[in-house]
Amino acid sequence: MLSKSQISLLTSLQYKKFRREHGFFLVEGYKSVVEFINSAYQVDTVYHTPAIAPKLLKLSRKINFQEISLNDLEKISTLKTPQEVIGLVKIPVWPVLNYNNLRKKFSLVLDSVQDPGNMGTIIRTADWFGIHDIICSEDTVDVYNPKVVQATMGSLARVNVHYTDLTKVLPQVDLPIFGAMLNGENMYNTNFGSEGLLVMGNEGNGISPAIEQLITSVVTIPRVGNAESLNVAIATAILCSEIKRNSMK
Numbered sequence: 001m002l003s004k005s006q007i008s009l010l011t012s013l014q015y016k017k018f019r020r021e022h023g024f025f026l027v028e029g030y031k032s033v034v035e036f037i038n039s040a041y042q043v044d045t046v047y048h049t050p051a052i053a054p055k056l057l058k059l060s061r062k063i064n065f066q067e068i069s070l071n072d073l074e075k076i077s078t079l080k081t082p083q084e085v086i087g088l089v090k091i092p093v094w095p096v097l098n099y100n101n102l103r104k105k106f107s108l109v110l111d112s113v114q115d116p117g118n119m120g121t122i123i124r125t126a127d128w129f130g131i132h133d134i135i136c137s138e139d140t141v142d143v144y145n146p147k148v149v150q151a152t153m154g155s156l157a158r159v160n161v162h163y164t165d166l167t168k169v170l171p172q173v174d175l176p177i178f179g180a181m182l183n184g185e186n187m188y189n190t191n192f193g194s195e196g197l198l199v200m201g202n203e204g205n206g207i208s209p210a211i212e213q214l215i216t217s218v219v220t221i222p223r224v225g226n227a228e229s230l231n232v233a234i235a236t237a238i239l240c241s242e243i244k245r246n247s248m249k
Contacts, residue, residue, distance in 0.1 A: 035154030120151020184218030
């Protein structure tokens with residue numbers, strides 16, 4: 001049974017302020033929790049119902065496992081239909097991003113992406129295409145937001161997400177910077193090469209003027225139908241696919 005103080009702590013982690021204050025975030029679902037256990041992240045405690053206990057016997061004994069009631073699980077879960085496992089994971093202190101580590105590969109840059117579902121899907125897409133680093137503007141949605149974590153389906157355990165002032169960082173990176181915009185070169189005619197940054201903009205406003213000035217190549221996904229625009233997560237997936245196809249020629 002969880003104490004009132006435990007419930008208070010765990011429910012507070014739904015909010016960025018308290019995640020920063022306590023240094024923890026929540027991961028829900030057996031598969032996602034296992035992904036974090038097998039990663040460089042430090043899993044502090046795994047809360048679980050009695051029904052799932054046999055599956056947890058296979059996992060590391062170095063982790064604190066705490067059996068709780070379904071009632072307590074419902075109190076701390078952020079989901080309408082709670083899953084039977086919730087992990088309390090320590091927020092890592094990432095080292096300062098070494099720009100030399102961005103060479104000979106592609107990385108994503110997110111300029112003020114706000115929707116948690118989009119953010120989580122982009123992280124999952126990056127993992128699918130073997131992209132290990134995502135560099136975010138400081139006003140991009142918090143990667144440890146429960147809805148973001150849930151949408152990554154465990155991929156967050158393998159993708160490094162950095163937050164920084166893009167206007168200061170991008171000029172220091174000696175790499176091609178591709179920006180996804182409506183008025184760019186057809187992506188199918190673009191030579192992406194083997195390294196660079198792909199900038200994706202805000203859901204409603206696109207790439208901000210300050211970041212637009214730093215882009216070296218503007219690219220677009222050619223429109224055939226009549227849709228006004230593409231969802232940023234879908235657009236990211238299409239562009240990542242073309243970049244990967246281009247690199248395999």
